Amino acid sequence: MSIPISRHHEGDTHQKVQPRTLYRDVGMLQKSLAPVTSADQFKSPEMLNKPRASVEIYNFFSHEARLRQPSSLKAGSAGLPLNIISLSTGRPSPDTYPFHAMDFTFTDPQLGAALEAGVTAKSCPTGFQTRTASVARNEPAAAIDIAIALSYGYSQGHEQLIQYLTTHISLVHSPPYSDWEVCLTVGNTSALEITLRNFANPGDSILVEEYTYSGAIEVARPLGISLIPTQMDNCGPCPSSLDRTLSSWAVDYPGRPKPRILYTIPTGQNPTGITQPLERRLAILKVAEAHDLLVLEDDPYYYLQFPKSDDSYFSTIIPSYLALCRTGRVIRLDSTSKILAPGLRLGWLTAPKTVVEAYQASHDLGVVHPSGLSQLVTFKLLSETWGHGGFEEWLQSLAQHYQHKANGTLHACRKLLGTGPLGTVCSWSTIQAGMFIWLKISCAQYPRLNDKFQTTKSIETIRLEIEDEIYSNALERGVLCSKGSFFEVPALPRSARAKTEEQSSTELSTGHRRGWQDLNVHFRLTFASEDETDVVKGLETLAGTLKDIFEL
Amino acid sequence: MSIPISRHHEGDTHQKVQPRTLYRDVGMLQKSLAPVTSADQFKSPEMLNKPRASVEIYNFFSHEARLRQPSSLKAGSAGLPLNIISLSTGRPSPDTYPFHAMDFTFTDPQLGAALEAGVTAKSCPTGFQTRTASVARNEPAAAIDIAIALSYGYSQGHEQLIQYLTTHISLVHSPPYSDWEVCLTVGNTSALEITLRNFANPGDSILVEEYTYSGAIEVARPLGISLIPTQMDNCGPCPSSLDRTLSSWAVDYPGRPKPRILYTIPTGQNPTGITQPLERRLAILKVAEAHDLLVLEDDPYYYLQFPKSDDSYFSTIIPSYLALCRTGRVIRLDSTSKILAPGLRLGWLTAPKTVVEAYQASHDLGVVHPSGLSQLVTFKLLSETWGHGGFEEWLQSLAQHYQHKANGTLHACRKLLGTGPLGTVCSWSTIQAGMFIWLKISCAQYPRLNDKFQTTKSIETIRLEIEDEIYSNALERGVLCSKGSFFEVPALPRSARAKTEEQSSTELSTGHRRGWQDLNVHFRLTFASEDETDVVKGLETLAGTLKDIFEL
Known part of the structure; x- marks a missing residue:
C-alpha cells in the first residue's frame, strides 16, 4: 500500500504528540555543496532561551582530542554559497552513481502490537500494513534524493535527519540547557571508542558498573585505559561506592590520575537487565557534580522500557541522565540497533556543542559519517513516513x-x-x-x-x-x-x-x-x-x- | 525495466572475462547465526597452491594491536551450527525490523559511455537502461535478504560479498601468494586510521610522498605519529630518496624508531595526479624489501586509469603493488567512493591473513562493519546484476x-x-x-x-x-x-x-x-x-x- 507522503517536513499522519513549540519549522533545507548544520537551527525559542551548560568541556579533553583538527578540505568548502564552481574537492558527480531509483516498503508502527499478538513476519508475511517511500536520483522538490544521500556528507549527519532528531530529543529529553548538539554515529560501540580516545589518555581510568558491556572492557584494554568497577545493587551502581572510590582515590591509587568519566548503561543494563530508578540517577548525578565527572550514558535499551500505562509512551518512561543534568556533563548515546535494525550502523550522540565538535573531528579522520543509504532510509521512515507520533507508537508497541x-x-x-x-x-x-x-x-x-x-x-x-x-x-x-x-x-x-x-x-x-x-x-x-x-x-x-x- | 536476475551466484549476463579457474563456485552459502567466512573458501586451487607470504607480520604490530582481542561474545557464537538455540547475543529478531521490502534500480554498465557522449542523468533522466533488483524481508532461496542484511553482521563483511570480492581480486590482481585475505572497510580514511593504530606507536614515523592526501596528515597528527616526506618526481616517490632517508635514519634522527611503513597513493595520486609506472613500483618494492617496510597502498583511483586500447580493461591497467609483491608486505585499500558512490562508506582491504585479522579485531571494537544496507545494495549491483564482466565494463566506461x-x-x-x-x-x-x-x-x-x-x-x-x-x-x-x-x-x-x-x-x-x-x-x-x-x-x-x- 503506497500513501503519498509529505516531503517537506515531518510526516503528518501521526502528529498527535508534540506541541508546536517543541521545534522550529524551517521548511525545506537548502542543498548546498557541504552543508553545515546545527541543532540550533531547529530548536524552539524556549529551548534556546535556557541557560547554557556550565561544565568546562575543554578541561576533559585527551591529548589526542586536543591535537585533532577538523578536515582542512572540508573546512575550506563548508558553508559556501551554492553558485560557487568547485575545482576543489574530489567529489564525483552524482551523474556517475549507478543508482537510478529506490523504493523502501516500511511496516506501519503497529507492528509491535501485531508481534505481541503472535503474528510474525514469517507466519503472516503479507499481513502487515505497509507504506512505500520512493526516491529518485535527482528530485529538486524533495528533502533528500539519491544524489545527496550517496554523495560525501557532513560528518554531523544529513541536515534533514539532524532536524528530525533535534525535535525528537526536544520532545523526549528536553535537555535542561540550551547549547546541546546532536550528531550521528555509526553505532554506540564506535561512539564509545571515540569517547575513550577523546576523553582519556593511556594510563587513565574510567569508572564503570561492576558488570558491564563486554565491548566496553575490550575497547578500553588496547587503549591502555583501566576500568574501575562500581559496586551494584538492584537499582544499578551504588552512589556510595562511586563516592568512596573517588574520595579515597589518592590513597588507593597513588600517582594515578583520578577518573573523570563514569560509563553507565542506565536502562535494561547489559548484562544485568537493571533499570536505574529516577532517585538513583539523581543520586549518581550528585556524585558526578561533587567529583566533576562526565557521565557517558550508553542507552540503547531506553526505548524498550516496559509500558506501565496506556498514556503517551514518552511521558511515562524514566527520564534520561541527559534530561536530568543541568550542567551539561552527560554524553548520551542512542542507537537504532535495538529499535530499528542493527545492520543500519546508525546512532546519535547528544551532548554540549564542544563535545559534539570533538566527535565530528574524529569522524572526519575516520568513519567520515554513517552510510548515506542508512541515513536515507532512516529519514524516509522516521521523518517522512512515520513522523514523531508514529515513531512513538512504534517504540511503545515494540x-x-x-x-x-x-x-x-x-x-x-x-x-x-x-x-x-x-x-x-x-x-x-x-x-x-x-x-x-x-x-x-x-x-x-x-x-x-x-x-x-x-x-x-x-x-x-x-x-x-x-x-x-x-x-x-x-x-x-x-x-x-x-x-x-x-x-x-x-x-x-x-x-x-x-x-x-x-x-x-x-x-x-x-x-x-x-x-x-x-x-x-x-x-x-x-x-x-x-x-x-x-x-x-x-x-x-x-x-x-x-x-x-x-x-x- | 526489470530483468530476472540470478540469485545464487554471480550475474550471468556479463561473464565474458573471467576464465572458470579464477574462482571456486561453492554455490549458495549457508545462513548461520554469525557466519565465519574467509577468502580461502572461494579461491581457485591454483591460487591456494601459491607459496605463502613470507613477511613476519606480527613483528610490525603496534602495542595497541598486540593488546586487542576479538570480541568475546562474537568469538563465543562464531561458527556454531544452525540448530543452536541462542539465549546469548542481544540480537533483535528480524521480525522486529520495520523494513518489509526494497527495490533498487541500477543503471546499466554503459553509463560511463553515455556520460562521455554528454548524456547526463539531468539531461536525460529516463534515457539510461536500468535494471531493478528486489529484496524482501525473508527470502529463503536468496543469497541475501533484509533479515540478514540488517542484522548484526560479521566484521569481515557479508560472506556473499566476500565471495564476489575474492573472485574480483583474483581476476584483477591475482596476488602472487596464497594466504591473502579480504575484509570490508567503511572507507579508506577509516582503514588508514586503523592502519596507523595497528602498525605504529605514538612517537613512530611513517614514510609518505612529499605531497600527500591531507587526510593522512590530519589522521597521523593526533595519534602522535610523524610523517616523513619522500621526494617525488614525475613518476611518483623517488626510490633513491626513500633509500637515503632509511639508510641515514640513525644519524639523522637519533633515538627515533626507524619507519616501518610507506604510505603511497600509486594511481592518479592525491594531490599531484601522478600515476607510478610499473618500473617505479618495482623499484619502490625493492627498497621496501631492503629495509623491511610494509607498503600501504591507498588506491581509490586505480580503476580510473585512462584506457589506452579497446582490450579488456583489467588486462591493460598498471599492476598494483598487491599484484607485484611476492612477500606479502602490501596492505591494499580499495574504495567504492570514486567508482560507485562515496555515500556508501564501503571499501575493502586486501593483505596477508594476519593483517586482516587485526582489522577485524579493530572493527569489532569500533565500527563493527559497514552498513548492512550498503553491503546489500553493493552485492545486488555487483554480484547479482552486473557480474564481474559488467563491473569491468562499468569501470572502463567510467x-x-x-x-x-x-x-x-x-x-x-x-x-x-x-x-x-x-x-x-x-x-x-x-x-x-x-x-x-x-x-x-x-x-x-x-x-x-x-x-x-x-x-x-x-x-x-x-x-x-x-x-x-x-x-x-x-x-x-x-x-x-x-x-x-x-x-x-x-x-x-x-x-x-x-x-x-x-x-x-x-x-x-x-x-x-x-x-x-x-x-x-x-x-x-x-x-x-x-x-x-x-x-x-x-x-x-x-x-x-x-x-x-x-x-x-
Missing part, C-alpha cells in the same frame, strides 16, 4: 512486544529454574526494560567443590571452571548462553598497603564475590532473538544441564 | 568518462593558463588516471615580492600569504580551488648537527622548495564534480585572478 517476551521468559524461569531443587541454586531479578536477564547460580551445592579446593587452583580459577562446565554442557545440548565472566570488570590492584590487607582476607581479588562460601557464577540470558517456544526449550535444556551438573 | 573530462580540462588549461603571459607563471603535468591536476604557480614574477622580503616574515610565511591571496581572490570571484599547502608534508627536524647545516642555507625548512628564486605555490584542481562548461568557466576565472594578481 516495548510491549519485549515486555510480553520478558514475561513469558520470567514465567518459564520460575517454573524451570526457580522451583524444586534448582530453586536453591538459581536466582535472578525481574526486569523493567530491555532484553537481558541475569541468572545467578550459587556454587555452594556444586558436588565436586571440595575436590576442586584440594588442588592448588585459585578460587577464581575454580569459579571459571564451573562456569565453563555449565556453558559447555549447555552448548553441547544445543543452547548457547553468555558467560557472566565476559562482563566482569576486574578491580585495579590498589596501592601496596591496601593490597596486603586484601591478600590477608579471603575475599576474591575481583571484589565482586565474597568468600568461597558465596561462590557464584552468572549467565546473561536473552529472549531477543528466539521466538518464545525456543526460549522455553532453551531454558528447559539449561535446567536439565544444571540438574545433571549439580546432581539434583 | 574511466573513459574521466579521460574525456581530463582531456577537456587539460586543453582548457593550455589555452587559459599555458599561453600568453601566464605561460611563464603556470605549469602542470599531464595525467593518466584519476581526477586531479596539480597546478604549479611560480612566484618569481609576483609583483610585490620585494616588498614582502623587506618585512621580517619568513619565506614560508610569504609563500603561504601569496597562496592565500590567490585562493581568496579566486573564491571571491566564484571559484574554489584546494590550496597546495593542505597536502604538503613538513619535514621532521633532523638531528642538531643536520639542523645547523640547514639553517645556514637558504633552503626552506620543508624541503619541498629550494631558495626564494624558486618560490612556488600549488593548487590542486579537479574536474570531478562539475560539468565541463563549469570547469572551463572556473579556469577562466582562475586565469583572470592570476593575471590581476601578477599584473599581467
Whole structure:
C-alpha cells in the first residue's frame, strides 16, 4: 500500500504528540555543496532561551582530542554559497552513481502490537500494513534524493535527519540547557571508542558498573585505559561506592590520575537487565557534580522500557541522565540497533556543542559519517513516513512486544529454574526494560567443590571452571548462553598497603564475590532473538544441564 | 525495466572475462547465526597452491594491536551450527525490523559511455537502461535478504560479498601468494586510521610522498605519529630518496624508531595526479624489501586509469603493488567512493591473513562493519546484476568518462593558463588516471615580492600569504580551488648537527622548495564534480585572478 507522503517536513499522519513549540519549522533545507548544520537551527525559542551548560568541556579533553583538527578540505568548502564552481574537492558527480531509483516498503508502527499478538513476519508475511517511500536520483522538490544521500556528507549527519532528531530529543529529553548538539554515529560501540580516545589518555581510568558491556572492557584494554568497577545493587551502581572510590582515590591509587568519566548503561543494563530508578540517577548525578565527572550514558535499551500505562509512551518512561543534568556533563548515546535494525550502523550522540565538535573531528579522520543509504532510509521512515507520533507508537508497541517476551521468559524461569531443587541454586531479578536477564547460580551445592579446593587452583580459577562446565554442557545440548565472566570488570590492584590487607582476607581479588562460601557464577540470558517456544526449550535444556551438573 | 536476475551466484549476463579457474563456485552459502567466512573458501586451487607470504607480520604490530582481542561474545557464537538455540547475543529478531521490502534500480554498465557522449542523468533522466533488483524481508532461496542484511553482521563483511570480492581480486590482481585475505572497510580514511593504530606507536614515523592526501596528515597528527616526506618526481616517490632517508635514519634522527611503513597513493595520486609506472613500483618494492617496510597502498583511483586500447580493461591497467609483491608486505585499500558512490562508506582491504585479522579485531571494537544496507545494495549491483564482466565494463566506461573530462580540462588549461603571459607563471603535468591536476604557480614574477622580503616574515610565511591571496581572490570571484599547502608534508627536524647545516642555507625548512628564486605555490584542481562548461568557466576565472594578481 503506497500513501503519498509529505516531503517537506515531518510526516503528518501521526502528529498527535508534540506541541508546536517543541521545534522550529524551517521548511525545506537548502542543498548546498557541504552543508553545515546545527541543532540550533531547529530548536524552539524556549529551548534556546535556557541557560547554557556550565561544565568546562575543554578541561576533559585527551591529548589526542586536543591535537585533532577538523578536515582542512572540508573546512575550506563548508558553508559556501551554492553558485560557487568547485575545482576543489574530489567529489564525483552524482551523474556517475549507478543508482537510478529506490523504493523502501516500511511496516506501519503497529507492528509491535501485531508481534505481541503472535503474528510474525514469517507466519503472516503479507499481513502487515505497509507504506512505500520512493526516491529518485535527482528530485529538486524533495528533502533528500539519491544524489545527496550517496554523495560525501557532513560528518554531523544529513541536515534533514539532524532536524528530525533535534525535535525528537526536544520532545523526549528536553535537555535542561540550551547549547546541546546532536550528531550521528555509526553505532554506540564506535561512539564509545571515540569517547575513550577523546576523553582519556593511556594510563587513565574510567569508572564503570561492576558488570558491564563486554565491548566496553575490550575497547578500553588496547587503549591502555583501566576500568574501575562500581559496586551494584538492584537499582544499578551504588552512589556510595562511586563516592568512596573517588574520595579515597589518592590513597588507593597513588600517582594515578583520578577518573573523570563514569560509563553507565542506565536502562535494561547489559548484562544485568537493571533499570536505574529516577532517585538513583539523581543520586549518581550528585556524585558526578561533587567529583566533576562526565557521565557517558550508553542507552540503547531506553526505548524498550516496559509500558506501565496506556498514556503517551514518552511521558511515562524514566527520564534520561541527559534530561536530568543541568550542567551539561552527560554524553548520551542512542542507537537504532535495538529499535530499528542493527545492520543500519546508525546512532546519535547528544551532548554540549564542544563535545559534539570533538566527535565530528574524529569522524572526519575516520568513519567520515554513517552510510548515506542508512541515513536515507532512516529519514524516509522516521521523518517522512512515520513522523514523531508514529515513531512513538512504534517504540511503545515494540516495548510491549519485549515486555510480553520478558514475561513469558520470567514465567518459564520460575517454573524451570526457580522451583524444586534448582530453586536453591538459581536466582535472578525481574526486569523493567530491555532484553537481558541475569541468572545467578550459587556454587555452594556444586558436588565436586571440595575436590576442586584440594588442588592448588585459585578460587577464581575454580569459579571459571564451573562456569565453563555449565556453558559447555549447555552448548553441547544445543543452547548457547553468555558467560557472566565476559562482563566482569576486574578491580585495579590498589596501592601496596591496601593490597596486603586484601591478600590477608579471603575475599576474591575481583571484589565482586565474597568468600568461597558465596561462590557464584552468572549467565546473561536473552529472549531477543528466539521466538518464545525456543526460549522455553532453551531454558528447559539449561535446567536439565544444571540438574545433571549439580546432581539434583 | 526489470530483468530476472540470478540469485545464487554471480550475474550471468556479463561473464565474458573471467576464465572458470579464477574462482571456486561453492554455490549458495549457508545462513548461520554469525557466519565465519574467509577468502580461502572461494579461491581457485591454483591460487591456494601459491607459496605463502613470507613477511613476519606480527613483528610490525603496534602495542595497541598486540593488546586487542576479538570480541568475546562474537568469538563465543562464531561458527556454531544452525540448530543452536541462542539465549546469548542481544540480537533483535528480524521480525522486529520495520523494513518489509526494497527495490533498487541500477543503471546499466554503459553509463560511463553515455556520460562521455554528454548524456547526463539531468539531461536525460529516463534515457539510461536500468535494471531493478528486489529484496524482501525473508527470502529463503536468496543469497541475501533484509533479515540478514540488517542484522548484526560479521566484521569481515557479508560472506556473499566476500565471495564476489575474492573472485574480483583474483581476476584483477591475482596476488602472487596464497594466504591473502579480504575484509570490508567503511572507507579508506577509516582503514588508514586503523592502519596507523595497528602498525605504529605514538612517537613512530611513517614514510609518505612529499605531497600527500591531507587526510593522512590530519589522521597521523593526533595519534602522535610523524610523517616523513619522500621526494617525488614525475613518476611518483623517488626510490633513491626513500633509500637515503632509511639508510641515514640513525644519524639523522637519533633515538627515533626507524619507519616501518610507506604510505603511497600509486594511481592518479592525491594531490599531484601522478600515476607510478610499473618500473617505479618495482623499484619502490625493492627498497621496501631492503629495509623491511610494509607498503600501504591507498588506491581509490586505480580503476580510473585512462584506457589506452579497446582490450579488456583489467588486462591493460598498471599492476598494483598487491599484484607485484611476492612477500606479502602490501596492505591494499580499495574504495567504492570514486567508482560507485562515496555515500556508501564501503571499501575493502586486501593483505596477508594476519593483517586482516587485526582489522577485524579493530572493527569489532569500533565500527563493527559497514552498513548492512550498503553491503546489500553493493552485492545486488555487483554480484547479482552486473557480474564481474559488467563491473569491468562499468569501470572502463567510467574511466573513459574521466579521460574525456581530463582531456577537456587539460586543453582548457593550455589555452587559459599555458599561453600568453601566464605561460611563464603556470605549469602542470599531464595525467593518466584519476581526477586531479596539480597546478604549479611560480612566484618569481609576483609583483610585490620585494616588498614582502623587506618585512621580517619568513619565506614560508610569504609563500603561504601569496597562496592565500590567490585562493581568496579566486573564491571571491566564484571559484574554489584546494590550496597546495593542505597536502604538503613538513619535514621532521633532523638531528642538531643536520639542523645547523640547514639553517645556514637558504633552503626552506620543508624541503619541498629550494631558495626564494624558486618560490612556488600549488593548487590542486579537479574536474570531478562539475560539468565541463563549469570547469572551463572556473579556469577562466582562475586565469583572470592570476593575471590581476601578477599584473599581467
